[in-house]
Amino acid sequence: MKRIAVIGAGTMGAGIALASARAGFEVDLVETDAAVRGRAEERMQREAQKLLATEALTKIQLATSISHIGNAELAIEAVPEDLAVKRAVFVELEQRLGDQAILATNTSSLSIAEIAGALAAPRRLIGLHFFNPATVMKLVEVVRADFTDDAIVEIGRAFVQAIGKTAVVVADTPGFVVNRVARPYYLQALRALERGIGDVEDLDALARGSGFRMGPFALMDLIGLDVNLATSESIYERTGADRLEPVALQKDMVARGLLGRKSGQGFYAYAQEASPRIAAGAQPDAPTLNDDEVVTVLGFGALADEIVELLKHRYTHLHHVQSDERLDDVVVETTILFDVGDGVSDRAQTICELEARLSKQAVIFIDAYTTPIGALGTRVQAPARLAAYGILSSLQNQHVVEIVDAEATDEETLAVAQEFFAALGKRTMLVGDYAALFLGRLVGSIVNEAVYAVQEGVANADDVDTAMRLGTNYPIGPIAWGREIGGARIARMLTQLANAEGMQYGPARALWVLDAPESAIEDGLIEAGFAQPYA
Numbered sequence: 449m450k451r452i453a454v455i456g457a458g459t460m461g462a463g464i465a466l467a468s469a470r471a472g473f474e475v476d477l478v479e480t481d482a483a484v485r486g487r488a489e490e491r492m493q494r495e496a497q498k499l500l501a502t503e504a505l506t507k508i509q510l511a512t513s514i515s516h517i518g519n520a521e522l523a524i525e526a527v528p529e530d531l532a533v534k535r536a537v538f539v540e541l542e543q544r545l546g547d548q549a550i551l552a553t554n555t556s557s558l559s560i561a562e563i564a565g566a567l568a569a570p571r572r573l574i575g576l577h578f579f580n581p582a583t584v585m586k587l588v589e590v591v592r593a594d595f596t597d598d599a600i601v602e603i604g605r606a607f608v609q610a611i612g613k614t615a616v617v618v619a620d621t622p623g624f625v626v627n628r629v630a631r632p633y634y635l636q637a638l639r640a641l642e643r644g645i646g647d648v649e650d651l652d653a654l655a656r657g658s659g660f661r662m663g664p665f666a667l668m669d670l671i672g673l674d675v676n677l678a679t680s681e682s683i684y685e686r687t688g689a690d691r692l693e694p695v696a697l698q699k700d701m702v703a704r705g706l707l708g709r710k711s712g713q714g715f716y717a718y719a720q721e722a723s724p725r726i727a728a729g730a731q732p733d734a735p736t737l738n739d740d741e742v743v744t745v746l747g748f749g750a751l752a753d754e755i756v757e758l759l760k761h762r763y764t765h766l767h768h769v770q771s772d773e774r775l776d777d778v779v780v781e782t783t784i785l786f787d788v789g790d791g792v793s794d795r796a797q798t799i800c801e802l803e804a805r806l807s808k809q810a811v812i813f814i815d816a817y818t819t820p821i822g823a824l825g826t827r828v829q830a831p832a833r834l835a836a837y838g839i840l841s842s843l844q845n846q847h848v849v850e851i852v853d854a855e856a857t858d859e860e861t862l863a864v865a866q867e868f869f870a871a872l873g874k875r876t877m878l879v880g881d882y883a884a885l886f887l888g889r890l891v892g893s894i895v896n897e898a899v900y901a902v903q904e905g906v907a908n909a910d911d912v913d914t915a916m917r918l919g920t921n922y923p924i925g926p927i928a929w930g931r932e933i934g935g936a937r938i939a940r941m942l943t944q945l946a947n948a949e950g951m952q953y954g955p956a957r958a959l960w961v962l963d964a965p966e967s968a969i970e971d972g973l974i975e976a977g978f979a980q981p982y983a
Contacts, residue, residue: 460554465508525554534555538564538566570596618915623679635695641665743767754842755872783809784864799824846887933962
């Protein structure tokens with residue numbers, strides 16, 4: 449393959465053309481609107497200079513209509529997301545190009561099957577979904593419908609690799625992989641804001657502190673609230689999944705013209721299009737060795753071991769009790785009890801038993817993802833001394849810990865919690881007392897949606913992880929992240945969320961696969977839906 453055509457010279461079309469030309473392909477870039485053509489030339493010139501690739505511009509020929517293109521072996525449509533417009537483009541391409549030419553659409557939200565409905569040979573059509581900016585982003589979703597020729601898919605994959613990008617083959621389903629699996633990042637953040645779990649700046653800081661490059665609200669402002677909402681509405685309308693229903697808060701903001709950076713106001717205010725500089729928060733001061741507190745860590749597993757190892761260098765008086773069967777080993781002089789448990793079970797009964805052994809001044813830390821502090825507070829004698837924390841799996845990659853600002857918890861206890869995590873080198877953020885807090889609902893729901901996508905055969909587990917890392921810059925793929933956190937732990941978080949806000953937010957049945965050993969996972973792939981769909 450030596451020559452391709454790109455139809456539509458908007459932001460995506462121009463980017464695809466330049467990316468292809470940089471790889472050595474001759475490109476016919478078709479745009480009927482003279483003003484758009486002019487902007488495309490300027491944009492490609494700037495981008496080529498930035499990439500030190502101005503020689504690639506000599507390989508791009510601008511054309512005013514499809515009738516002027518050469519004998520392209522691949523034609524990529526990148527016109528606006530209008531089904532009728534796209535169909536018309538492909539009818540003309542099918543008539544203009546030879547029978548061997550491959551037709552591709554860059555659609556991000558429309559069905560490949562619906563677009564192909566107007567074609568005489570629909571098997572020739574695939575999706576090549578690039579991400580913005582196309583010259584930089586490494587991922588391309590290669591989308592196949594049920595009728596797509598396998599050979600066409602392989603040629604599409606080879607083209608993507610030839611231009612230096614990573615191809616992920618996905619099924620023709622709403623949102624494909626990236627737009628669908630990313631929905632909870634926006635939707636659950638919006639629901640958290642509606643419920644008062646935290647404000648925009650704090651929730652964005654928590655997301656960044658767990659590894660996301662941008663917080664959900666800053667990212668929606670960058671994308672455009674109207675564009676983000678349109679994608680959510682399209683996926684919701686096509687799936688009918690209540691968990692993916694758009695949020696009223698976002699609809700209201702769009703109706704009022706609060707669209708983000710492009711309108712000057714979204715979740716943040718923008719002066720002269722400047723981006724918000726939201727402070728990540730000062731890093732805790734290097735702590736000195738504490739001789740005053742007597743700290744007991746209760747629990748077993750990687751997180752308990754990690755915390756004990758960190759505390760060794762911060763507290764002189766440190767004890768680790770690894771089993772509930774040895775509660776008598778919890779020294780009565782304990783002033784800080786940090787309960788980890790098994791990461792899954794409700795710890796209310798154990799905490800009640802321990803409280804009876806300890807001083808009423810002792811602060812008891814509980815895992816808010818497994819043990820709701822509100823319910824526990826009604827069972828203990830000193831609810832003011834309960835500090836509920838949220839750690840997803842490991843502190844190594846989580847730089848901000850959410851602490852529940854529960855009604856019964858007093859200020860002194862919150863101060864102890866802040867000092868305790870500062871001793872571990874972590875910042876804290878106060879959040880409202882709601883099921884799964886913020887990070888639990890956010891990350892748990894993303895993992896859950898990824899499991900649904902794999903189970904439904906949209907893509908295999910490895911490809912879902914690759915797509916989310918490269919397409920959205922996630923710190924780790926959601927399936928791998930789910931295995932790190934644990935399927936049972938995520939199920940516990942989402943069960944609490946479902947009980948509080950609706951069963952549509954509950955855990956997928958296949959979450960158990962995340963806890964299976966690698967060998968067992970391989971044996972159970974087909975049953976759990978983790979099979980390679982296009983082997």
